[in-house]
Amino acid sequence: MSTDTTAPAGFFERVDEHRFKPTHHAQGAWQAEDHHFSPLAGLIAHAIDRHLDQRPGHGLTLGRISYDILGRLALEECEVSVRTLRPGRTIELLEAVVTIAERPVVRARAWLLATANTSAVAAAPEPPLDPPESFPRWPMHELWPGGYISSIDVRRNASAQAGRATAWISARVPLLTGEPVSPTASFLALVDTANGIAVQQEPAEWMFPNLDLTVHLHRRPEGEWTGLDTTATFGPEGQGLTSSVLHDVLGPVGRAEQILTVRPMPSAH
Template sequence: MNNASGSERPPNGSSGASGESLRPAAMPPALFVPVPGGARATELTRGPWTNHVMHGGAICGLLGWAVETEMRRLGNTSQICSRLTVEILSGMPMAPYAVMARAVKPGRRTSVIEAELRAVEAPSRATEPLTGGRLVARASSQWLAPTIPLAASGAHEMSNDVKALPPIPPERADPGAHSEIEYPRPGFNADGVDIRFVDGSTEEPGRGLTWIRLDHELMAGETTTPFGRVASLCDLGAAVGWDYSPSGGAYINTDVTLQLLREPVGEWILFDSATDSTPQGLACCHSEIADQQGRLGWVLQSQVEAPSEMGFPGGMNVAVAARDAAASSD
């Protein structure tokens, strides 16, 4: 197959080849805006389940930013994040959050960094730091120092992985274009990321193959790092490779584990995702991820059947209607 090659990136907040007229003209500056002691979520973090709750990708991105910021505070720039595990403890509205990180083990060859997000009321004055509050999400991360210099490892040479990558489709997907899809705008799925379907889509159950890139900065006023980009995208495997539960409902994931073999290169991440389920209403979505240099790592997401009152995320309504129509015609 051809090597992967991305098309020229449109400016942040603008669309590619499709969905131009459907995207809101005014976009927030980033997924989050820094405030003393934490960060405030913007509308770009909005998820598909409800109009007021953040997408898991944005939560992962913020926790990834927190652990990476702590590494920089420690002056450690030589280590690479090998693993990031995020646990989402409750639904998180678009609101200010206190962000805290600490080094469990700061080391020369390995480091362990933890971070947490706490829900708080906005301070009465903008200069007051966010403090206290209920724990709503947490992360642990493992950082490793490479033992072989990059040039000596031969990583610059084109591998068979690169040669086998599918090309990045020229047309941007617009998850909110269908009349039956109820993605709120602006939102993470439709506006925060740029999605290019290779095989399958977020409206079709089963294995999916999709190139994705973050379309806005993670934190206002900062250039998003390669790790920050992949951390913000890692939750999307559950949308790329979703499937029905045994009772015909939807799954929702409670955690995300991102495992990286190396530092990401470039903006684009390829997700090859599928869901394995059990008759007990439990499942795991597993994704192999790559960038334009080849294999990058994996993502695992623990899943449980969502309560029936939650229904399906907006992007799955079309697939549900098609399934029910097919079943009634049999």
């Protein structure tokens, strides 16, 4: 399957119908030899979109997607397979599995809901964030290494503190080289960054990688910016939680949760 070779390099390049090759832009922050999960989450959402494209007029939209990270995400070619677990005209459940080196490394499940006109009762209690241009640029690469962090534009509130921050993020590169991607997949490709914007402790001294990412959406995101109103909590027994209200430039769109495993960095303790 060919892609536009003149297009700017994205986080991934398509190899065939189900296989993708990561570029340097997908490099992780904890380990240089691993994927950053954020763009991989977007790639999974794109694979789900492609799966649904085989059924024109299905009338379903993503309501929830939960990702479980099963093991190390080596920065190598990956395969993404999607299947329907529970078919339906109004509610449907899909499952996507990412395989690297013949080993499943991510398992995601997505609930799809039938669309309907509920604009007359639409309401969200969270106020919209101030626009991205009102936030100062934040040099996230000074705190976190890796190709992914260097490939995003981050604007963070000046009053951010340990465990609490608000930020806007956009990607400087496309999700897939030479291939159109839905606004939802592009949006989801940035959500996992939340765990790095409101850190409780210095990542040079403490590790707190997330084991999962669960996103609930009450409307489809629009535009090129992902807004994160994020709180990070560390418990007393090695567990943590990063919670975010998600926004686009029009207002809130949903919520995200990430469970963390908190432990000292071996080289620092």
